[in-house]
Amino acid sequence: MFTRRSAAIAAAILLSSPALLQGASAADKPTDPQIAHIAYTAGVIDINAAKQAKKKAQNKDVKAFAEDMLRDHEAVNKQALALVKKLNVTPEDNDTSKALSKQASDKLTELDKLDGAAFDKAYVANEVAYHKAVNGALETQLIPSANNAELKSLLQTGLKIFQGHQQHAEHVAAELK
Amino acid sequence: MMPERLPSIAIALVLAAMVAPAHAETIVITMENLVISPADASARIGDTIEWINKDVFAHTATAKNGDFDVTLPPNKSATSVLTKAGAVDYYCRFHPNMKATLKVAP
Numbered sequence A: 001m002f003t004r005r006s007a008a009i010a011a012a013i014l015l016s017s018p019a020l021l022q023g024a025s026a027a028d029k030p031t032d033p034q035i036a037h038i039a040y041t042a043g044v045i046d047i048n049a050a051k052q053a054k055k056k057a058q059n060k061d062v063k064a065f066a067e068d069m070l071r072d073h074e075a076v077n078k079q080a081l082a083l084v085k086k087l088n089v090t091p092e093d094n095d096t097s098k099a100l101s102k103q104a105s106d107k108l109t110e111l112d113k114l115d116g117a118a119f120d121k122a123y124v125a126n127e128v129a130y131h132k133a134v135n136g137a138l139e140t141q142l143i144p145s146a147n148n149a150e151l152k153s154l155l156q157t158g159l160k161i162f163q164g165h166q167q168h169a170e171h172v173a174a175e176l177k
Numbered sequence B: 001m002m003p004e005r006l007p008s009i010a011i012a013l014v015l016a017a018m019v020a021p022a023h024a025e026t027i028v029i030t031m032e033n034l035v036i037s038p039a040d041a042s043a044r045i046g047d048t049i050e051w052i053n054k055d056v057f058a059h060t061a062t063a064k065n066g067d068f069d070v071t072l073p074p075n076k077s078a079t080s081v082l083t084k085a086g087a088v089d090y091y092c093r094f095h096p097n098m099k100a101t102l103k104v105a106p
């Protein structure tokens, strides 16, 4: 299998280049249909967390924050759906999406056991951590990997929205103390 | 009848001119893709700010010193008339990374 062997060598050369070693390896680079799936899943996760908080939160700022998350993430996901339709791209499930969903459902179960001020605090703390993690993934992996210009631009808007949410969550967290 | 009425109309017009500042302007501040522009705007007391939200997200223009707090639903605009001088830092309550300054001259 000469061709396969040279392909393997080419991959090895690519992987050993310093620029690639700094970031994620080429094999980890998600495709546009996978990126679309990851971004949409990330939004759905925060929508579900907000729905739980709307029911359980006590503090009025926490309740208002949950409303804001619901409204913004639904708006982003509506745009994402319109874009994949326009581009004729079918979002593709992948390990990153699966891992995100699994973590999120564990978190929902964990938070469900809490009530009152304990719930408020844990929800907001998780919102800070979650938005931070998503922002990191957007900046270092999803945005640089996106091929389509419109998808890239939607992810960039998404990053600004998520950064705003992170700061907003940090403000709410500071007031709860 | 007519000659007596004319002076009072004239006075009313003069008063109206005095109440409305001579150079009142409308300054447009836009929010698009979570960016406020211009980030540094200048105006005078009596001017009107027209806030235009071009995003599908709701934003606010909230003054740090409490001078104003305008809520802008998605793709909507609003106006506020400036009544106080000073440099006001403002931000969006929903996305505090959206920040800008409005300088109001007396």
Ligand SMILES: [Cu+2]
Binding pocket: B058, B059, B060, B092, B093, B094, B095, B098
């Ligand atoms: Cu905003």
